[in-house]
Amino acid sequence: MRFTSDIGEAADPITLQEHFFAMGWTDGLPVVPPTPERVAEFLAASWLEPWDVICAIPTRNRTVTAEKVAINCVMAGCLPSYMPVVVAIIEAMAEPAYRFHAAITSTGGSAPFVVVNGPIRQELAMNSGTNVFGPGNRANATIGRAVRLILMNVAGALPGVLDKSTQGHPGKYTFCIAEAEEVSPWEPFHVERGFDPNRSTVTVFAAESAHGIQNHQSGDPEELLTCIAREMASIGAFSFGQSALVLTPEHAKIVAKSGWDKKKVKEFLFENSTQTLADLKRLGKLPANFGEEFRRPGADVVMERAGLSPEDITGLIEIGRRAEAGDDTKFSRGLRPDDIILVVAGGEAGGHSAFIPSWSRERASIFQTKAIVENCEVCSV
Amino acid sequence: MTIRYLNPVQEPEVIPATIAPRLKSLDGMKLGLLANGKANSVALLAMIGEELGANFKLGGIVAEHKGSAANNCSPELLDDLLQRCDAVITGNGD
Numbered sequence: 375m376r377f378t379s380d381i382g383e384a385a386d387p388i389t390l391q392e393h394f395f396a397m398g399w400t401d402g403l404p405v406v407p408p409t410p411e412r413v414a415e416f417l418a419a420s421w422l423e424p425w426d427v428i429c430a431i432p433t434r435n436r437t438v439t440a441e442k443v444a445i446n447c448v449m450a451g452c453l454p455s456y457m458p459v460v461v462a463i464i465e466a467m468a469e470p471a472y473r474f475h476a477a478i479t480s481t482g483g484s485a486p487f488v489v490v491n492g493p494i495r496q497e498l499a500m501n502s503g504t505n506v507f508g509p510g511n512r513a514n515a516t517i518g519r520a521v522r523l524i525l526m527n528v529a530g531a532l533p534g535v536l537d538k539s540t541q542g543h544p545g546k547y548t549f550c551i552a553e554a555e556e557v558s559p560w561e562p563f564h565v566e567r568g569f570d571p572n573r574s575t576v577t578v579f580a581a582e583s584a585h586g587i588q589n590h591q592s593g594d595p596e597e598l599l600t601c602i603a604r605e606m607a608s609i610g611a612f613s614f615g616q617s618a619l620v621l622t623p624e625h626a627k628i629v630a631k632s633g634w635d636k637k638k639v640k641e642f643l644f645e646n647s648t649q650t651l652a653d654l655k656r657l658g659k660l661p662a663n664f665g666e667e668f669r670r671p672g673a674d675v676v677m678e679r680a681g682l683s684p685e686d687i688t689g690l691i692e693i694g695r696r697a698e699a700g701d702d703t704k705f706s707r708g709l710r711p712d713d714i715i716l717v718v719a720g721g722e723a724g725g726h727s728a729f730i731p732s733w734s735r736e737r738a739s740i741f742q743t744k745a746i747v748e749n750c751e752v753c754s755v
Numbered sequence: 756m757t758i759r760y761l762n763p764v765q766e767p768e769v770i771p772a773t774i775a776p777r778l779k780s781l782d783g784m785k786l787g788l789l790a791n792g793k794a795n796s797v798a799l800l801a802m803i804g805e806e807l808g809a810n811f812k813l814g815g816i817v818a819e820h821k822g823s824a825a826n827n828c829s830p831e832l833l834d835d836l837l838q839r840c841d842a843v844i845t846g847n848g849d
Contacts, residue, residue: 379761409761445761476823
C-alpha cells in the first residue's frame, strides 16, 4: 500500500515514544507505533483508500484523509474493526451544524461526546454497563482517543495553540459510550432519530464535562425527574444549548414503570429545568440588555448567516420577545424538549445518572447522528 | 531494531496571499465594519467607527454582521463589502 505521509525511523520503542512526545503528537500518553504495515491493516479492513477524503475543514484549509485517520487510530490503540466508527464520528463532526472548527478551538473546552447505537456495539464488545464512562474497555477508550488524536494531529487543534480551552475536561482524552439498548425500557436513541434498530450509528455532541446526579431515594418518576431537572438547570451550565442525559438503568426503570415514555420525560425535563431572567442576569450568565440582539431588525438575517436552522432562529426570536416581559420571566434550558439526547447506560445497580451540557451557549453546535458503514468487505462505497 | 512509522500530522494547505494595498487616508473613503458574532463585536466596531469618523472625513460607514465567529464570512457578503467599501475592519469583541 502506498502512503503520502512522511516515513520516519526510530532506533527502538522508547526512542519512538520520546520522539512522538517531543513532537507533540500524543495526548500526553504513550501511543502504539503507526508502522506502515499496521496502518495498511486498518485501511484493508475498511472500504477506504489512503487518499480518500473523509472531510474538509475549510476554516483550517485542511483535509482529513483515510490515511491520517488510520494512522491516528493505530496510535490510539484501536483495532482495525473500529475504523468505521471513527470515520462516522469525524463525518458527523464535519456536518455544518456541528461547527467543527469552533467546537475544537473554543475557550469553552468541549469534547466530542459519542454515543454508539446498534449491532456494532456487540461486534466491537463495547461497554454500555458498569463503569460506562470509566476505564477498562478497549473500544470505548480507544475510539474516543483516536478522535482526539485526529483533532490534534490532523485538524490542528493543539492544546494552547489552536485549542484554547481555558480548562478543558477529562472527556477530551476520550468520551465514548455505547447505549444499553437491551436493558433500556425505551426505544434506542438512534431509533428515536429515525434509524432502523439494526443499523449502527454514532451520535456526536460537543459537550462540557458530565454532571453526576445521584438519587437513591426516589421511587416516583416526577420526584426523580424534578431532581434531575434541577441539575439540568444548574446556573453554571445554564444555556439555550442542547443537553445529553445518560440515565442509569435503575432510574430509567423507575420512570418507565409508571408509563412515562421518552417524549413525556423530555417534556417534563424541559419544563422544569428553568432559571429566571433575574437570576441569569444577577449571576453573570446574561447581559443586562439580554434579548435585544434577537429583537433587532435584521436579527434573522444575522442568525441565518450564522448557519442556524429556521426553527432555531424562530426559537431565539421568541426568547428575545419573552425577555421583554421582565426579569421574572422563566427560561428553560435549551429551546425545546428534543434538545435533550436521552439515552440509557450504566450498571444495573446504583442510582447514578449523568447530565452533560452542550459546549455551545446557544445554537452554535447541534448534535449529529450518522450511520456507520458496515460489512466493509462487501462495501462498494 | 529500527521501527518505521508514518507521520500522523496533516499540514494545512498554504494559500499564498498578498496584503491589500494600503489607503493613503480614510478621507472620503467608505468604511465597512464587519461584526463577527462575538458578544460585543457590534458595540466595539461602532466605537471604532465613531472614533475614526471623528478623525477622518469618512465617505460613509457600512455596518454588517457575518453571523458567527465560528464560520468563515460568506463569499457573497465579502463580495458585497468589496463593492460597497474602500476599507473594512473586522475582529473580535468579547
